[in-house]
Amino acid sequence: MSSRERIAVTGMGVRTPAGSRLKELWNALLSGQSTARRITSFDTTGIGTDFACQIHDLDVTDYLTPKQAARMDRVTQLGVCAAADALGDAGNVRVPAERQAVVTGSGFGGTLTYENALLDAAGTGRGNPGPLHVPMVMPNALAAAISIRHRILGPSLSVATACASGAHAVAEAARLLRDGTADVVVAGGAEACVTPTVMLAFHRCRALSERNEAPELASRPFDRDRDGFVLAEGAAFLVLENLEHALARDAHVYAELTGCGLSSDAHHITAPPAQGDGAARCMRAALADAGLGPEEITHVNAHGSGTPLNDLAEAQAISAVFGPGAVPVTSTKGITGHAIGAAGAIEAVAAVLALNERAVPPTANLRTLDPECAVDVVAQVRPMAAGPVMSNSFGFGGHNATLIFAPV
Amino acid sequence: MSDEEIMTLVRERCASILKVDPSRVTEDARLREDLEADSLDLAELHVVLEEEWGTMPREALADVRTVGDVVARARELVAERTG
Numbered sequence: 001m002s003s004r005e006r007i008a009v010t011g012m013g014v015r016t017p018a019g020s021r022l023k024e025l026w027n028a029l030l031s032g033q034s035t036a037r038r039i040t041s042f043d044t045t046g047i048g049t050d051f052a053c054q055i056h057d058l059d060v061t062d063y064l065t066p067k068q069a070a071r072m073d074r075v076t077q078l079g080v081c082a083a084a085d086a087l088g089d090a091g092n093v094r095v096p097a098e099r100q101a102v103v104t105g106s107g108f109g110g111t112l113t114y115e116n117a118l119l120d121a122a123g124t125g126r127g128n129p130g131p132l133h134v135p136m137v138m139p140n141a142l143a144a145a146i147s148i149r150h151r152i153l154g155p156s157l158s159v160a161t162a163c164a165s166g167a168h169a170v171a172e173a174a175r176l177l178r179d180g181t182a183d184v185v186v187a188g189g190a191e192a193c194v195t196p197t198v199m200l201a202f203h204r205c206r207a208l209s210e211r212n213e214a215p216e217l218a219s220r221p222f223d224r225d226r227d228g229f230v231l232a233e234g235a236a237f238l239v240l241e242n243l244e245h246a247l248a249r250d251a252h253v254y255a256e257l258t259g260c261g262l263s264s265d266a267h268h269i270t271a272p273p274a275q276g277d278g279a280a281r282c283m284r285a286a287l288a289d290a291g292l293g294p295e296e297i298t299h300v301n302a303h304g305s306g307t308p309l310n311d312l313a314e315a316q317a318i319s320a321v322f323g324p325g326a327v328p329v330t331s332t333k334g335i336t337g338h339a340i341g342a343a344g345a346i347e348a349v350a351a352v353l354a355l356n357e358r359a360v361p362p363t364a365n366l367r368t369l370d371p372e373c374a375v376d377v378v379a380q381v382r383p384m385a386a387g388p389v390m391s392n393s394f395g396f397g398g399h400n401a402t403l404i405f406a407p408v
Numbered sequence: 409m410s411d412e413e414i415m416t417l418v419r420e421r422c423a424s425i426l427k428v429d430p431s432r433v434t435e436d437a438r439l440r441e442d443l444e445a446d447s448l449d450l451a452e453l454h455v456v457l458e459e460e461w462g463t464m465p466r467e468a469l470a471d472v473r474t475v476g477d478v479v480a481r482a483r484e485l486v487a488e489r490t491g
Contacts, residue, residue, distance in 0.1 A: 130455055
């Protein structure tokens with residue numbers, strides 16, 4: 001290992017269908033109960049899938065004035081709340097504002113605002129956007145909102161790698177810290193794309209589960225009877241900073257971010273390559289970055305979307321890297337659903353919580369492991385030794401990101 | 409549309425866009441100083457007034473200072489459109 005900067009996780013915040021507090025999320029993960037429910041926020045007639053994992057009690061009043069909230073799409077509101085909680089959790093970072101940075105990830109940006117502007121004027125050949133449309137739909141709106149709210153004066157930027165955006169945001173934060181550009185980075189992802197058009201679009205590309213008769217059984221990663229993912233919304237942010245600095249200021253250190261691996265499938269816009277080649281290269285890159293052998297990883301938080309193709313390719317990749325059934329694997333998406341650009345950040349938080357609690361949460365709805373998946377998927381809460389954990393995120397487009405967190 | 413109706417409509421729209429209590433939207437309330445309006449708020453106000461009375465010139469609200477100024481501009485507009 002070189003003498004490069006070590007990175008501490010000192011704050012975390014979430015808004016998910018499974019909870020808006022870390023403890024609440026952790027308990028929900030341990031429960032193994034899916035949060036998928038029938039959609040009541042809009043008419044799902046003709047969409048083909050009528051359920052999702054949604055946040056029903058979003059209350060921004062402690063975070064935003066009514067006017068600030070009116071100028072933000074739901075995706076930004078979710079992200080601002082999660083980032084504020086993460087920064088609050090980290091405490092006083094004692095770093096000049098110019099040395100602080102923010103990196104956000106989102107697959108879509110301000111989907112609700114965009115869709116409403118278009119639907120509002122259906123048939124006219126153009127939408128009916130308000131003057132706030134552009135600042136509300138732009139994919140970087142969340143990075144801007146966090147920078148403005150917390151007066152973060154260093155770099156602020158957004159990344160878009162579909163379902164891997166949240167993980168890529170964390171990896172970009174690591175890069176900013178390692179190359180000396182910033183001393184504290186708040187990084188994560190947000191998504192709020194449970195809308196009629198996005199639901200229909202995912203349904204038409206055959207990605208969504210159609211288990212309308214039993215939504216709570218629909219998200220079943222690695223199960224033989226899985227039939228697609230369950231769309232979700234949410235946000236999660238982590239505060240990352242130099243480990244020595246964190247210890248010097250007596251911060252609570254949840255974990256060390258020791259490895260980031262990034263790769264591309266360079267294969268197909270939605271389908272993974274045979275044997276999950278891109279995913280395997282990504283995990284190996286993260287292990288190399290962390291200076292770890294596969295046998296040292298105690299737990300893998302899989303991308304595990306619950307689509308037939310992803311889970312098979314990911315299982316093959318995990319098996320290739322670790323050996324068949326050699327490492328306990330779980331997918332958070334059984335419980336939270338798939339929050340697209342937020343997923344990688346939510347699962348990074350889940351992996352860090354697992355590391356702290358020394359337990360692998362179960363994969364919801366795993367009744368019969370797909371016999372094609374030669375991996376040890378955890379179906380009941382399982383204790384684990386203190387050790388490094390890995391979190392995988394793979395996006396449409398073939399963008400892959402793997403993060404490794406280790407106890408300090 | 410009567411002067412009073414125009415006044416009521418403008419005040420409602422201002423309160424809704426500026427997210428302030430309607431009681432604060434008096435005729436002599438200053439948009440920027442008292443009601444914290446910024447350029448985007450004025451752009452929004454422009455659009456909702458257009459939705460009510462049709463297209464206005466780009467600079468229609470360029471020099472309004474108070475709620476009363478907006479009401480006066482709206483009255484001119486209504487007079488033009490109906491007169």
